[in-house]
Amino acid sequence: MSADQGVAVVDRTRCVGSGMCIVYAPGTFAHDAEVKAVVLDPPGDDLETIETAIEACPTSALRLGGEQEEQ
Amino acid sequence: MTTVQGLNRDRLKELFDLRSSYNTLMGGDFQTDPYPLWARLRAEAPVHDGTVHRLSGYSGEAFFQGLPFPEVPHFSAFTFAACDAALRDEVTFASSPTVLGESSETPGFETSMLSMNGAMHRRYRALVQPSFVPAKAGWWITKWIEETVQLLVDGLVDQGRAELNVDFCAAIPILTITHSFGIPIEQALEVRASLSQPAKIAAMLAPIVAARREDPQDDLISVLVQAELRDEDGVHQRLSDLEIYSFAILLLLAGSGTTWKQMGIVLTALLERPELLAAVRSDRSLLRPAIEEALRWTPTDPMFSRHVTRDTEFFGKHLPAGSVLHLCLGAANRDPARWDRPDEFDPRRPVKRSLGFGGGFHICLGMHVARAEMLVGIGALLDRLPNLRLDPDGPQPRYIGMYERGATEIPVVFG
Ligand code: HEM
Ligand code: SF4
Numbered sequence: 001m002s003a004d005q006g007v008a009v010v011d012r013t014r015c016v017g018s019g020m021c022i023v024y025a026p027g028t029f030a031h032d033a034e035v036k037a038v039v040l041d042p043p044g045d046d047l048e049t050i051e052t053a054i055e056a057c058p059t060s061a062l063r064l065g066g067e068q069e070e071q
Numbered sequence: 072m073t074t075v076q077g078l079n080r081d082r083l084k085e086l087f088d089l090r091s092s093y094n095t096l097m098g099g100d101f102q103t104d105p106y107p108l109w110a111r112l113r114a115e116a117p118v119h120d121g122t123v124h125r126l127s128g129y130s131g132e133a134f135f136q137g138l139p140f141p142e143v144p145h146f147s148a149f150t151f152a153a154c155d156a157a158l159r160d161e162v163t164f165a166s167s168p169t170v171l172g173e174s175s176e177t178p179g180f181e182t183s184m185l186s187m188n189g190a191m192h193r194r195y196r197a198l199v200q201p202s203f204v205p206a207k208a209g210w211w212i213t214k215w216i217e218e219t220v221q222l223l224v225d226g227l228v229d230q231g232r233a234e235l236n237v238d239f240c241a242a243i244p245i246l247t248i249t250h251s252f253g254i255p256i257e258q259a260l261e262v263r264a265s266l267s268q269p270a271k272i273a274a275m276l277a278p279i280v281a282a283r284r285e286d287p288q289d290d291l292i293s294v295l296v297q298a299e300l301r302d303e304d305g306v307h308q309r310l311s312d313l314e315i316y317s318f319a320i321l322l323l324l325a326g327s328g329t330t331w332k333q334m335g336i337v338l339t340a341l342l343e344r345p346e347l348l349a350a351v352r353s354d355r356s357l358l359r360p361a362i363e364e365a366l367r368w369t370p371t372d373p374m375f376s377r378h379v380t381r382d383t384e385f386f387g388k389h390l391p392a393g394s395v396l397h398l399c400l401g402a403a404n405r406d407p408a409r410w411d412r413p414d415e416f417d418p419r420r421p422v423k424r425s426l427g428f429g430g431g432f433h434i435c436l437g438m439h440v441a442r443a444e445m446l447v448g449i450g451a452l453l454d455r456l457p458n459l460r461l462d463p464d465g466p467q468p469r470y471i472g473m474y475e476r477g478a479t480e481i482p483v484v485f486g
Contacts, residue, residue: 016193017200018434024422026205035201049422056424058434060159 006039006065007050014061021062025053037061082260084237101129101473105373106414109402113149117386123147123374123397124473135474136185137376137395140168144394151406151426153386154398157377158431161188164377164396166433183321185433192432198298198310199318202291203436208443214289215251216444219243220451228455232462235452235481236335243448244330247440248322251291253279266324273316280315292319322437330441332371332477333427334448337362339468339478340369340416341449342461347418352453361418362445366404366427368416371476373401375429400426401476456485 007028017035021028027044029037037057043050054062105127112119112126119126122145124133132139148154157164167186184195201207223242227233249259258275265271279292287293295315299307310318341348341361351357379394390396404425405413411420428435435441452459461467465482 016196016432016434017204019203019205019439020424020434022205023439024424031204031206035197035204052422052424058158058430059432 006041007043007047008039008054009063009065010037010039011061011063012036014059015057016059016061018058020056020058021053023053024056025049029053039065079260082264100131100471101127102469102471103128104470105401105473106405109149109399110405110414112147112399113402113406116388117150117153118146118148118388118390118396120388121145121147123399127473129473133473135374135376137378137397140395144391145397146388146390146394147397147399148386149399149402150386151403151409154400154403154426155430157385157396157398158426158429158433161432163380163383165380166192166377168378168393183317184436185321185325194300195318196432196436198300199294199436202294203439205439208439211247211251211440212443212447215247216243216447219246219250220447224451224455231486232482232484235338235483236468236478237480239448239452240334240338240481241331243334243444244441245323245327247444248326252276252319253283253288253290253292262323263327266320269316269320272320272323273313276316276319277312280312291322295319325435326437326440328475329371330437330444332472332475333366333441334445335468335478335481336369336371336470336476337365337445338449338452339470339481340365342459342468342481342483344416345460348459351418355450355453357418358446358449358453359442360422362442362449363422363425363427364416364418364420367410367425368404368414369470369476370400370404370425370427371472372474373476374399374474398426400429456483459483459485 015036017031017037019031021037022030025043025045028040028050030040032038045053051064054064101124108127122133122138124131126147137145148157165188167188184192184199187195202210220243223239227238233239245259245263246256249262250256254262254275262272262275265275276292280296283290283293283296287297292315295310295318298310300310301307341351347361351361374397376395376397379390379392379396381392383390385396404410404427407413409423428438428441460483462482462484466480468478468481470476471479
């Protein structure tokens with residue numbers, strides 16, 4: 001599955017590993033070994049919770065992926 | 072085992088009383104509730120001319136990030152949208168007035184990550200972020216928080232009454248951080264007292280840094296001595312002693328007073344609402360939302376600042392390059408455009424990010440540690456002090472302070 005088909009997409013150059021997304025949607029986001037956010041598959045939160053977490057990212061490193069996304 | 076009871080109470084009180092002279096520089100003598108005024112300013116315009124303290128009617132001199140800089144124009148943002156936009160745009164709104172060089176001569180927060188920008192900030196932050204992620208909260212709790220909290224409660228539990236602001240809330244964060252550095256408890260208050268003298272703190276840290284370079288342990292200074300910084304050409308290099316001192320001083324400055332006061336605000340907000348306190352006591356899953364709500368409702372640091380790097384039109388104001396934009400996070404956190412009934416303290420409201428821990432690339436590094444300290448601290452009080460309530464015969468707590476807000480005192484009775 002390509003990154004864009006997941007429920008959310010992480011811009012790794014903008015992610016600083018703050019962990020805000022994990023606070024708001026712990027079933028969907030985690031950190032990898034480099035302390036960058038990764039999206040769990042399948043996501044463990046409902047869409048509204050995931051959107052709250054995406055909006056909470058302080059560095060605008062997250063956006064919705066898959067069908068929710070235009071391009 | 073170290074004895075927390077060995078802490079000198081009078082010294083603690085002197086260092087941690089918001090009204091004592093140590094803290095007036097940050098506007099500790101500001102007594103009025105600024106929120107009604109901030110609501111009016113926010114409704115009038117997103118951005119105003121002047122500093123937040125002047126606009127709030129505080130006539131004293133206040134020092135904080137972005138202050139005083141008397142020679143440049145000052146502006147202040149009051150809406151959520153404006154504060155959020157500025158925090159997210161580090162190119163236009165920088166964290167220091169000038170670009171910091173790599174090699175600085177003096178330790179202190181002016182030369183720390185807090186004042187860095189762009190790629191340089193990212194490299195330093197990446198060194199320490201792994202020790203400050205949610206997955207590390209358990210490490211912080213079991214190694215540095217839990218025991219201190221239980222010892223502090225041991226000291227109160229048989230007395231039937233206590234003053235929680237200084238004897239409890241203030242003690243936890245300073246002991247957590249000094250403990251995680253390997254500083255002995257007897258020196259913790261000396262560290263707190265020396266925050267404005269970086270050279271003294273560096274001297275206290277020097278033997279620990281040297282020892283950890285020889286023989287790393289499972290603690291924070293060891294993380295710093297072992298961390299490798301990759302420069303622009305990909306060359307790895309270790310942090311210098313000076314860089315470690317600066318980082319340690321930043322952690323002490325950013326992590327002790329803040330968590331103390333925020334924990335006092337959470338506790339006071341709950342004690343003032345006995346029904347809510349009872350609900351949290353019986354359903355502990357409400358404690359986390361109560362902490363988040365307090366960070367929104369009354370963030371201890373209601374203002375941070377940015378330096379404008381280029382002329383910009385911003386929410387209806389022309390901001391010239393070189394000016395300072397103050398971000399009134401306190402006002403932003405009660406913006407009715409984002410929250411219904413914004414002035415109400417309601418832990419059951421829908422979950423949504425506030426700016427209590429800031430935003431953008433400089434968002435609080437220690438937020439998961441701070442959350443863990445508040446959760447473990449307040450949790451232990453609820454577990455071990457039955458029928459905890461405000462002392463009906465004592466002075467009632469008030470929220471005071473301009474740029475470092477907190478409760479005056481929190482006298483309680485229990486049992
Ligand atoms: C409830 C308590 C706390 C609050 C409300 C708080 C608030 C904040 C805020 C608003 C910022 C952003 C400053 C800016 O944008 O210029 C910040 C940054 C920071 N905080 Fe906290 N903080 C708290 C606790 C802590 C703790 C416990 C630590 C460390 C153990 C800590 C370490 C830091 C550091 C290192 C930064 C600078 C991050 C950077 O520049 O990238 N804070 N904090
Ligand atoms: S909130 Fe944003 S910056 Fe923080 S870990 Fe998640 S993606 Fe990264």
